[in-house]
Amino acid sequence: MEQYAAWKAMIVAGESTTAWQKFYVFFYQAFLENDRWQQYLSGVGTTLLVTLFALMLGVVLGVLVAIVRTAHDQQRPGRHNPVLGFFNSVTKVYVTVIRGTPMMVQLLIMGFVIFASSRDYVTVGALTLGINSGAYTAEIIRGGLMAVDQGQMEAGRSLGMNYTDTMRFVVIPQAVKAILPSLGNEFIVLLKDTSLISVIGGKELLYAARGVVSRTYEAMYPYIGTAVIYLVLVMLFTWLLSIFERRLRASDRR
Amino acid sequence: MIAVKNLKKSFENLEVLRGVDLNIEKGERVVFIGPSGSGKSTFLRCLNLLETPTSGEILFDGVSMTDPKTNIDEMRQRMGMVFQHFNLFPNMTILKNLTLAPVRTKHLTREQAEKKALELLRRVGLEDKAGGYPAQLSGGQKQRVAIVRALCMDPEVMLFDEPTSALDPEMVGEVLDVMKELAHTGMTMVCVTHEMGFAREVADRVLFLDEGRILEQGSPEEIFNHPQQQRTRDFLNKVL
Numbered sequence: 001m002e003q004y005a006a007w008k009a010m011i012v013a014g015e016s017t018t019a020w021q022k023f024y025v026f027f028y029q030a031f032l033e034n035d036r037w038q039q040y041l042s043g044v045g046t047t048l049l050v051t052l053f054a055l056m057l058g059v060v061l062g063v064l065v066a067i068v069r070t071a072h073d074q075q076r077p078g079r080h081n082p083v084l085g086f087f088n089s090v091t092k093v094y095v096t097v098i099r100g101t102p103m104m105v106q107l108l109i110m111g112f113v114i115f116a117s118s119r120d121y122v123t124v125g126a127l128t129l130g131i132n133s134g135a136y137t138a139e140i141i142r143g144g145l146m147a148v149d150q151g152q153m154e155a156g157r158s159l160g161m162n163y164t165d166t167m168r169f170v171v172i173p174q175a176v177k178a179i180l181p182s183l184g185n186e187f188i189v190l191l192k193d194t195s196l197i198s199v200i201g202g203k204e205l206l207y208a209a210r211g212v213v214s215r216t217y218e219a220m221y222p223y224i225g226t227a228v229i230y231l232v233l234v235m236l237f238t239w240l241l242s243i244f245e246r247r248l249r250a251s252d253r254r
Numbered sequence: 255m256i257a258v259k260n261l262k263k264s265f266e267n268l269e270v271l272r273g274v275d276l277n278i279e280k281g282e283r284v285v286f287i288g289p290s291g292s293g294k295s296t297f298l299r300c301l302n303l304l305e306t307p308t309s310g311e312i313l314f315d316g317v318s319m320t321d322p323k324t325n326i327d328e329m330r331q332r333m334g335m336v337f338q339h340f341n342l343f344p345n346m347t348i349l350k351n352l353t354l355a356p357v358r359t360k361h362l363t364r365e366q367a368e369k370k371a372l373e374l375l376r377r378v379g380l381e382d383k384a385g386g387y388p389a390q391l392s393g394g395q396k397q398r399v400a401i402v403r404a405l406c407m408d409p410e411v412m413l414f415d416e417p418t419s420a421l422d423p424e425m426v427g428e429v430l431d432v433m434k435e436l437a438h439t440g441m442t443m444v445c446v447t448h449e450m451g452f453a454r455e456v457a458d459r460v461l462f463l464d465e466g467r468i469l470e471q472g473s474p475e476e477i478f479n480h481p482q483q484q485r486t487r488d489f490l491n492k493v494l
Contacts (some may be wrong), residue, residue, distance in 0.1 A: 076306050079322065148290045155302050155341035157405055159355035160331030169354055 004028045030221035036212055043208035044229060050126040050194045050204060055187055057130025062137025069138070071144050074153070075162070092137070098135035104196055106132060109198070113202030122204070125197030133190055140186060144179035145171060146212040177248060184241040188234055205229060255280040255411065255442060256301065260458055261310035263296055270296045272466035273310070276412075283443045285453040287477075288463035289489055294446040295338075297463070298415050301444065302333045315410075334404030340418040341397040342388040348375070348399055349384040352406045361407055374402045378432050382408045394425030398432050405436075412436065414445040450494055454478055 007021045008029070017025075030148030031037050072088040075081065098106070110128040111121065118124055148171045198207035208221040216222075263271040270293045278284055286294045299305040303319055303326055312319040314329055343351050348410060352371035356362040362370065368396040375381040378398040388396055397417055404412060414433065418426045430452050437443060437456045447453060453460050453474060460477040462470040462485075470483050478494075481487045 076303075127292060149341070150335060151339055151341040152343065155335075155337065155343070156355070157327075158302055158330055158333075158335040158337075159404070160327050160329075160359050160361075161355050162327050165358045169358070170343050170345075 004033070024160050025129070026218055026221050029035075029216050029218060030212055030225060034215075036208075039208040039211065040205060040225070040229065043203065043205035044233070046122055046202070046204040047191070047194045047233075050122060050197065050202070051187070053126040054129035054133050054190050054194070057127070058133030058137045058186070058190070061131065061134025065094065065134065065138035066141035066145060069142055071163070072221070095135045095138060098132055099139075103129075103132055103193060103203045104199065107196055108201055121197065121201040125200060125202035125204075129190060129193060129197070132193075133186060137183065137186055140182045141175070141179055144175035144182075147178050149182065162192045180248060181241075181245055184244070187241075188237055191233060191237065192230060195226075255282075255317060256444075257311075257313040258301075259311040259313075259355075261297070261300060262308045263293075263300055263305060264308045268467055271300070271307075274466070274468055276461075276468065278442065278444065280410075281440050282444055283437050283456055284445070285445045285457035285474075286444070287448070287450070287453060287460060287461050287464055287489075288469075293466040293474055294463050295415050298413050298444060298446050301413060302330050302335055304335075310451075310474045311417045317399065327359070329362060331355075331362075331407055332410045333413060334407060334409035334411070335413045336397070336400050336404055338419050340388075340393075340400045340420075342400055342403070344388050346412075346461045347385055347387060348380070348391075351388065351399065352403050355403070356406050359407075367406065371406055373400070374405055375399075378402055393421045394424060394428045397421065397429045401429075401432055401436070411444065413443040414443065414447065416446050416448065418447065418449055436449065448493065450478070450490075462489065 004025060007025045008018060010017050011022065011025055020063040031040070068084065068087045068091050072081075072084050075084070107125065107128050111124050115124045152170050152174065153166055156170045157163070161169075194202075195206050197204055198210060201207070206226055209226040212222045213219045256276070256420060258274055258276040261271055261274040262269070274293075274297060276284075286297065288294050296305055300307050301314075301319075303312075307320060310320075314333070317324055317329065319326070319329060342348075343354070346354065349368065349371055353364065353374070356367040356370070357364050361367075372381055372384060375384055378401070380395060380398060381403075383391060383395065383399070388399070391399065401412075401417075408475035417433070418419075418429050421429065427448065430449060433443075433445070433452070434456055443456075445457075447455075455474075457474050459471060460474050461468050462477060462483070464485055468485075470477065470481065470486050477486065478490065
């Protein structure tokens with residue numbers, strides 16, 4: 001503490017300092033002074049929370065959209081359900097709009113137009129991310145469902161089982177295996193994209209770093225520190241996912 | 255039992271079936287032969303509405319299959335189907351493959367279904383595979399299981415869509431044996447096959463399909479030994 005004050009004074013005065021002294025001062029200033037590490041920590045907490053919420057919302061939306069679109073596409077010719085047709089159009093618009101506009105723009109619109117009066121930036125951010133993720137997850141799930149051999153559906157139906165049962169017991173369990181790796185990837189993309197909610201004031205990790213930068217006028221350590229934290233988180237989750245996938249594959253070799 | 259009237263089916267601009275008329279009696283064993291692309295498989299798949307006919311009518315026990323008011327799931331429960339590529343469910347054990355449909359459609363209770371499945375497996379010599387997965391079986395074993403799976407629903411008619419075409423030659427025999435045995439039980443059977451020996455031995459009636467029409471039909475003796483049409487003769491010369 002005293003050493004920090006002394007060396008900081010030397011740097012401010014323009015006296016010559018060693019690399020170690022500079023590192024110590026800037027590191028201390030970026031992470032330790034005024035217990036700033038707590039801001040980063042609570043930022044990481046928010047980041048993880050937002051990721052989790054957005055992922056759950058994304059999966060729920062994605063499953064709904066994928067089911068509507070797949071069921072619509074698999075109707076027998078000449079037997080079109082108008083209700084399904086309506087929902088199918090809705091999901092098409094949803095996927096097109098979400099995938100066709102930048103996430104940052106979506107966040108700004110949600111934060112400053114649709115929920116302009118809300119002060120709960122984190123929730124608005126998580127909601128936007130979830131809605132965004134849903135469109136991508138829907139395509140992942142739809143791809144997984146379509147990747148299951150058409151003969152599986154035919155076999156189920158030829159035995160007299162209805163569409164729902166055949167999907168539930170035959171097609172979906174096989175699709176899940178194909179979907180999980182991509183879903184894990186989507187999770188990692190989401191984790192990094194949470195950094196965007198700082199633009200609408202969501203107090204996540206990057207927001208904490210930006211706060212420190214604006215108070216210390218020193219960008220390098222907070223931002224590189226933030227990058228390292230994201231990297232460590234992503235590596236951690238990648239590792240966990242790879243263990244999970246290995247377990248899944250092990251059951252293939254029965 | 256099955257009456258087909260002027261059945262037509264087109265895919266986009268391709269006319270696969272150009273008007274097929276056919277009556278199949280209960281207990282009859284009908285075998286379709288013909289060059290690839292003649293519409294044999296499409297015809298078979300129309301019978302249980304895996305393909306929706308473009309026009310024409312299919313009556314099963316007097317009930318129209320194509321009528322939108324017909325409960326197609328109930329009708330399919332009475333018609334078993336065996337596919338060229340087996341289409342067993344790879345995510346389930348053999349026993350689960352066999353009992354899923356009977357239990358879900360409330361045709362049998364779980365206990366009844368398992369009892370029946372094991373009994374039928376024993377008849378095709380595969381009872382020791384009940385707990386295994388399809389990936390552990392050979393092609394011939396898979397197809398025998400697929401036949402048993404269809405039989406577990408107690409169907410009134412069995413449809414076979416080239417059941418031996420995807421098999422190694424050495425495994426064809428074991429599947430044909432099961433089908434012959436089934437034929438001896440008096441099951442109504444409709445087969446699409448390239449196994450002329452099987453057709454000759456088992457069929458009550460052989461139909462030669464060409465370019466979406468039944469060109470010639472008759473007893474195996476008539477078709478194989480005294481074909482009337484030049485087209486039939488050419489085809490048989492190539493395959494026999």
